[in-house]
Amino acid sequence: MKAYRILVHDGRSEAPIELAAEMAHDARVTEYCRDRFARSAEVSSIEIWSGAKKLCHLWSEAREAA
Secondary structure, rough: OOOEEEEEEEEOOOOOOOEEEEEEHHHHHHHHHHHHHHHHOOOEEEEEEOOOOEEEEEOOHHHHOO
């Protein structure tokens, strides 16, 4: 299992919500975050980190503009 730090930028919170997760591989954590992003209109973006390396940043131009 690999450890990940997930930062969820949510319009209802001033600071990002920080989550810790252990998952089997990078593709699985990305799948989990894409699903979370799709399920909440309040989430403007999600960053996925593995140690000091940013693996992925999910965001939508339409949500950022709102």
